[in-house]
Amino acid sequence: MNKKRSRIGVVAPASRMSPEVAVRVPTLARSLYPDRTPEIVFHPQCFASHGHFAGDDETRAQAFLDIANDESYDVVWFARGGYGSCRVVEAVMCRLTEPSRRKTYVGYSDAGVLLAALYRAGFEAVAHGPVAQDILRDAGDAAVGRALAWMVDRSPAALERTVSRVRKTAAFNMLQPDLDGHVLMLEEVGEAMYRIDRSLFHITSNAEIRRVSGVMLGRCSDITSNEPDFGMNEEEIVRYWCQRSAIPWLGRADIGHDANNKIVPFGAGGRRAPTV
Amino acid sequence: MNKKRSRIGVVAPASRMSPEVAVRVPTLARSLYPDRTPEIVFHPQCFASHGHFAGDDETRAQAFLDIANDESYDVVWFARGGYGSCRVVEAVMCRLTEPSRRKTYVGYSDAGVLLAALYRAGFEAVAHGPVAQDILRDAGDAAVGRALAWMVDRSPAALERTVSRVRKTAAFNMLQPDLDGHVLMLEEVGEAMYRIDRSLFHITSNAEIRRVSGVMLGRCSDITSNEPDFGMNEEEIVRYWCQRSAIPWLGRADIGHDANNKIVPFGAGGRRAPTV
Numbered sequence: 001m002n003k004k005r006s007r008i009g010v011v012a013p014a015s016r017m018s019p020e021v022a023v024r025v026p027t028l029a030r031s032l033y034p035d036r037t038p039e040i041v042f043h044p045q046c047f048a049s050h051g052h053f054a055g056d057d058e059t060r061a062q063a064f065l066d067i068a069n070d071e072s073y074d075v076v077w078f079a080r081g082g083y084g085s086c087r088v089v090e091a092v093m094c095r096l097t098e099p100s101r102r103k104t105y106v107g108y109s110d111a112g113v114l115l116a117a118l119y120r121a122g123f124e125a126v127a128h129g130p131v132a133q134d135i136l137r138d139a140g141d142a143a144v145g146r147a148l149a150w151m152v153d154r155s156p157a158a159l160e161r162t163v164s165r166v167r168k169t170a171a172f173n174m175l176q177p178d179l180d181g182h183v184l185m186l187e188e189v190g191e192a193m194y195r196i197d198r199s200l201f202h203i204t205s206n207a208e209i210r211r212v213s214g215v216m217l218g219r220c221s222d223i224t225s226n227e228p229d230f231g232m233n234e235e236e237i238v239r240y241w242c243q244r245s246a247i248p249w250l251g252r253a254d255i256g257h258d259a260n261n262k263i264v265p266f267g268a269g270g271r272r273a274p275t276v
Numbered sequence: 277m278n279k280k281r282s283r284i285g286v287v288a289p290a291s292r293m294s295p296e297v298a299v300r301v302p303t304l305a306r307s308l309y310p311d312r313t314p315e316i317v318f319h320p321q322c323f324a325s326h327g328h329f330a331g332d333d334e335t336r337a338q339a340f341l342d343i344a345n346d347e348s349y350d351v352v353w354f355a356r357g358g359y360g361s362c363r364v365v366e367a368v369m370c371r372l373t374e375p376s377r378r379k380t381y382v383g384y385s386d387a388g389v390l391l392a393a394l395y396r397a398g399f400e401a402v403a404h405g406p407v408a409q410d411i412l413r414d415a416g417d418a419a420v421g422r423a424l425a426w427m428v429d430r431s432p433a434a435l436e437r438t439v440s441r442v443r444k445t446a447a448f449n450m451l452q453p454d455l456d457g458h459v460l461m462l463e464e465v466g467e468a469m470y471r472i473d474r475s476l477f478h479i480t481s482n483a484e485i486r487r488v489s490g491v492m493l494g495r496c497s498d499i500t501s502n503e504p505d506f507g508m509n510e511e512e513i514v515r516y517w518c519q520r521s522a523i524p525w526l527g528r529a530d531i532g533h534d535a536n537n538k539i540v541p542f543g544a545g546g547r548r549a550p551t552v
Contacts, residue, residue, distance in 0.1 A: 016504075049504070050507060051504065051505060051506050051507015051508060052469070052470050052473075052502060052504060052505070052506045052507055053507070083470040083473070083474060086474065086477045087473075087477070193328070194328050194359040197328075197359070197363075198359060198362065201362045201363070205362075226328060228292075228325070228327065228328060229327060229328075230327050230328045231326060231327015231328055231329070232327065
């Protein structure tokens, strides 16, 4: 157990966070860690608004850098997904300084673009896991509690159950993963079945991806209607493309756009002893 | 003007065609070309059904090959788009024989996957243009009439207006184009603005794509709602990504998922004298 009080900075490189989150998350953190409540700082940019985004590209990039490059923070936590990280990833990656390398990064969905870039750049504590805004879901306290358990204590209970058994992992929604030698965990939300099929075509057509040690499928939720019925479910689709591209199918993963979303540290992070 | 009677084979490598199309298109062709009515053969596969698709993968691939490899046909015409060409493109490309190289291919949308593969393989008469099912649109007779004018007579009136002025062209909806040294024309249908933005990120991030001589934007129709309002329209989005990736912005193109969709031959096809 970590005796030190963690300092967590929350930023929103994609869509705007609901203000309510900044009330509910610290309340939950106090109840879970009464003696060593993590300090959770919501960067004002989380509440900014610029069309689709939580502030314009420069504002979002700078907010990320404010937290990532600040020695006093232990964790960069994504406020939420949505859409927008791809617009700032270049600016962020070019301007990160040395303190950014010693931090933990936690998020998923659209944040996958930044998590992948950080992981490619050799950052060691990058993890797929719940975002702050997940507290608004049903059972959202459990989701955010799981993220806190990882961020504060590196609690193994927060991990997706297969993480400790495999060599290297990475989890994404179905946007441009490009990792080899890893177990690749995929999940999706709000897509029609034909789009899931098309994503799998793109993913499995990529020569880089064909070097993964295998694919696991998380939950695909809020699937929109397919006219006519697609004729295969999401697992059948993933099995089909794995078989066509000679990628081992490794079964289901306990991740998804929901309150049960588990932590998947990128790389071998799940097999290290907790860093206390 | 072509004195010979054209023979056009219609296949559906993606979604199923409405049976009504097989009645209306030949009727229109007879009225437009009373003395030299093109023979339009609808492969029975166009009416097949297998979940989302017009028959299973093997059925669709074989139907395409039946027409493409048959010496007696002049044209392979796509019945419609939808989704499914990516599932058959490998099987099709491996089994094409010599007669397939002398044919004209016309389609768009999902068909872009096959058109791109044919063009990469050196096929000379590949064109973006209306599909048979476009006859069901308002003003659909004009769309199909334009496709026929190109297929039967290589009529310059059917061409997108900039095609004859530029060296090489290619038109796609926003799925995996990978052509360099061309004017790249993009269009989209049924997407939210943030998805159009994300597609442009993917397209303009690709080093191959950065070698295009410029981008033109066709019509983006049936844009689904973006919550909140995205803050940029589709032209502003394309200009933004062109500017960021140093790709010349060349303005609007007269293509789209609609009855006004013009012909864009891939490569320098639009500058050749009509092959009569």
